[in-house]
Amino acid sequence: MDITQQLINGLTQGSIYALIALGYTMVYGVLRLINFAHGDVYMLGAYGGFFAASALGVTSLIDKGGSAGILQVAAIFAIGMLACALIGIFIERFAYRPLRSSPRLTSLITAIGVSMLLEFGGQAVFTPEPRPFPALIDNRFLQVTIVGTALALMVGLQLIVTRTRVGRAMRAVSLDRAAASLMGINTDVIIAFTFALGSALAAAAGILNSIYTPTIDPLLGVMAGLKAFVAAVLGGIGNIPGAVLGGLLMGFAETAVVAAGYSSYRDAVAFGILILVLLLRPSGLLGRVAAEKV
């Protein structure tokens, strides 16, 4: 019973990490940029869902003892994801695009700047008080729904990347931006699309996680973002199946450490595993080993 429950816990947590990790990995794939602000976009997604739920009257409905309809929940997700997709495009346009030809560390610092801006701006606008997130999904099938939704989103993403024209363009940009541009691909549009896609997934993860652990505050993206980033690196950054694998592994590893009775070492073990894996496979689990050309 305990072990089954812990496996389910790990799977749920892991699929949320995986959803966030996908955003890191996609942006890295096309831009070689660690988008430090991604965790905070995840936070904005949670707030987006929160405000959407109040605006649609779902929050007061649930407070009165009712439950939300499927359409309403879908609408909340859609609003949150759309808002974050726009925010992602906005961030890319103004903070990263002007620096595309600069050294990568430069855009990393702007990414950190954007991250701080969202965190402290969030504390100024939303106040640091935690807010209760409405229980959009009934507790009985909460974990199943989260894993199912996450899985559906991941499959959807894989389809977009492998089966559509825009997905092919994304892969081309990832392979060689200059060459892709010469082949007539509008790289700016493709990169913006990648940000939108990643941010929408982060928003979905933010809303799912807020239903699962029902409080939100402006700093909730810091640790989640960091761990998802670790998950992306673990799987091999820039690699979509790798991010999913890394996320799930991270979720299971953390749960396993707690189940074994070492909950106070949880964060250390997560990073310890990462270091070990990277020492054995320096490019992550599914990352291709770098062939050095001279």
Add this chain to the structure above:
Amino acid sequence: MRHEMLNTNGFRRGGALACVLLAALAGCKQPDGATSQNGGAAGGTAAGGGTSTGGAATADIGKAAPYKGDNILLGEYGALTGSTASFGNSTHNGIQMAIDEANKAGGVLGKQIALQSEDDAGKPEEAATAVKKLINSNNVLAILGEVASSRSLAAAPICQKAGVPMLTPSSTNPEVTKVGDYIFRTCFIDPFQGRVLAEFARNNLKAQTVAVLTDSKQDYSTALSKFFQKEYKNLGGKVVAEEFYVTDDKDFRAQLTNIKGKNPDVIFIPGYYTDAGNIAIQVRSLGMNQPLLGGDGWDSPALMQIGKKAVQGTYFSTHYSADSPDPKVVKFVTAYRKAFKATPDSNGAVAYDAARLMIDAIKRAGSTDRAKIRDALASTKNFAGVTGNITIGPDRNAVKPIVVLQVKGDKLAVAAAIKAG
């Protein structure tokens, strides 16, 4: 000129350093009678940090400038940003409200009171900066803060050395007031609260076994957890599980699944309300129905707003009940609701009391001499605060009652009231 330079503390310490570095080269000799302050404090306790001075001529070194403001300027430092900003903000609200009320009633010593507050972003080194700014740049009369003991402990030696009274509303670590005779507090300390909660769990709830879920990142939580477990074991109870989480964690199901396997009679969660409501929901969602128990960190209306059904029937110890019929409390809660559109949490209430106590002490001191204010604070007897009557004991801690409340509907019922211990 050379004599004056010798009088500055830094020069003497520097002289000692130069001696060590350049002993062979310059043949430097330590000036006679210059026992430097760092030497005095090397004993390991901060208590000696500022008070040991070499002689009469050096007695004023490091002291704050005498107070010269036209009004009464109080300083406050707290975490207004960062992961503990919720507590910093409600503390700030409580202090601001006490000062506004006092000003409406004519101020103190015939002067209006002003507040200078500084953010420490939840970091000890920033707390040190904030307090130095308050003392040296703003020349505040006295200082209020912090919530977290680690930050109070970073600031206390500075206040002690400068001779500026510091009153912490809610730092519960016993070490804080041991720093020196200028450091006071208006809350109870961890060992007392831990004992009360252990007795309540063992005697009132008749719990044979208990599981503890501690926030390993907050010293408040680890200390309360430690004292609770010690007392609980002394009373013959058994701690069957001790699990940890860290502030900013949102998912506690893995730890709770472990606890579920041990099936304890009571689950003790010595954390803050920002996590407690969330934990309670996850406890219930895993199908556990045990009573939950917490400390004064739980005391906030947000606990019930977040936890809703999940926190029904849970117990926590605190300073006072916001639902108390006591007219003092009713007046405070109404005024706070009106000013900030929220029900005060215990941080807000204790901070309100701390600010009022400080103003009262200034009034009793009858002057802006900081030493006299210190004496007035130390001689506080039965000060009527909303969080109970406060008497400052010989170790500068507040001696005050503690209540254990139970969440019933949208009200808090008193489950036990324990006199000051």
Add this chain to the structure above:
Amino acid sequence: MNGARFADFAVHSRFLIVVSGIPSPVSLVMNSRSLPAKIALSAAVVALLLGVQAMLGRYFNEYVQQIVLYAGINIILAVSLNLINGITGQFSLGHAGFMAAGAYSAAAFTFYVGPQITARFQNEAAGSNVVFIVALLLSAAAAGIAGLLVGLPSLRLRGDYLAIVTLGFGQIIIVLITNIREVGGAAGMTGLPLMTNFVWVAALMVLCVLSVRNLAISHLGRSMKAVREDEVAAEAVGVDTTRAKVLAFVISSMWAGVAGALQAHYIQSAHPGSFTFIRSIEVVIMVVLGGLGSITGAVVTAVLLTGLTEVLRSITGAFAVGLSLVLFAAVLTLPRYRSAMRQSAMGWLLWLRWPLLSGVALVAGFVFGRDWLEARVAALRFVIYALILIVLMLLRPQGLLGRGELSWSSLRRSRSATTPEAEGASERSEPVDEGVRGTL
């Protein structure tokens, strides 16, 4: 790596050596081989520091003194991190972890062993200074060992993978510290003696800057720069890249450890909350903003950013900083519009549209939203800090000084020396990580 690029790199290294002269009188003496000259200089430096300390104590209050001290500690952190991130071209995000290792080992020593040693001395001050010297050495040793542990993976890992390992290592150190009761756990170590003062910080800062600068122009330093420019090529021409990378990590973390020890014995406590990865990020910001590889750049930004966070405490300070940022941005963007401005008046408008818009927005915000902002001044402080980061990086991607150094000669030549250097840095394309290519 082709021949042209190698020649470019060779010219580059020589160029750096010429440019990177810190105040020339100092380098004259430091570069001379004579021991008496070095001793005389050291004595003069200590005497000067004592004088400055006396001045500080007399004319400035403790708040200002503390800012000066923090600036000094930040300089040590930034300059030392520059050795890894700037000079060797590796990417470390774990500087705060090394700081913690140093701070806690020194704190444990002064707390548990210090009193016994002090008691053996007749002169208490001398005793405590001896304790502090040992504590500082210990902090350097502990952090150096930690640096070695992290430096070893750097042999196998590249770029962002190395960054995440250093970040993880920093996190692990914090978790371990939080779990050790002997060093206070979550409450941290409190009740440490006050030992750090201006002379200690300034002397160590000077030592740190000089040692990193001398290292940078030494044989080893050139190996490090070779690793930065092209690791494979460097190895091919016989540079011991392993030694260069590991030593960069060890030396850099030793200084971080010393900075941690200085901080702990100034605020008289060591707390896990002081060494989070946000602290590492702060130092990375200083290094990148100053110009990767520029020692003087790191010094300048460390001082500026330390002061900035204090200025931003008040709403008027925030307003002043915001306005100066707008002005600064206007000046920086001027060259781009120069030709347009020559052609027509519209050019002026083109140049000034963003500065004017944001200036008006700023003034309007502070006039009409003053109460709202005043209530949020604490969060506003970091919002503006973040905006400065973004704007500065957008307008000056190579950092304040690029790879150049601020020196007597460069000042005389009105910074013409740094410009080609800086442009070279931004034009060179990053080596593409073949491993991630096309894996999407």
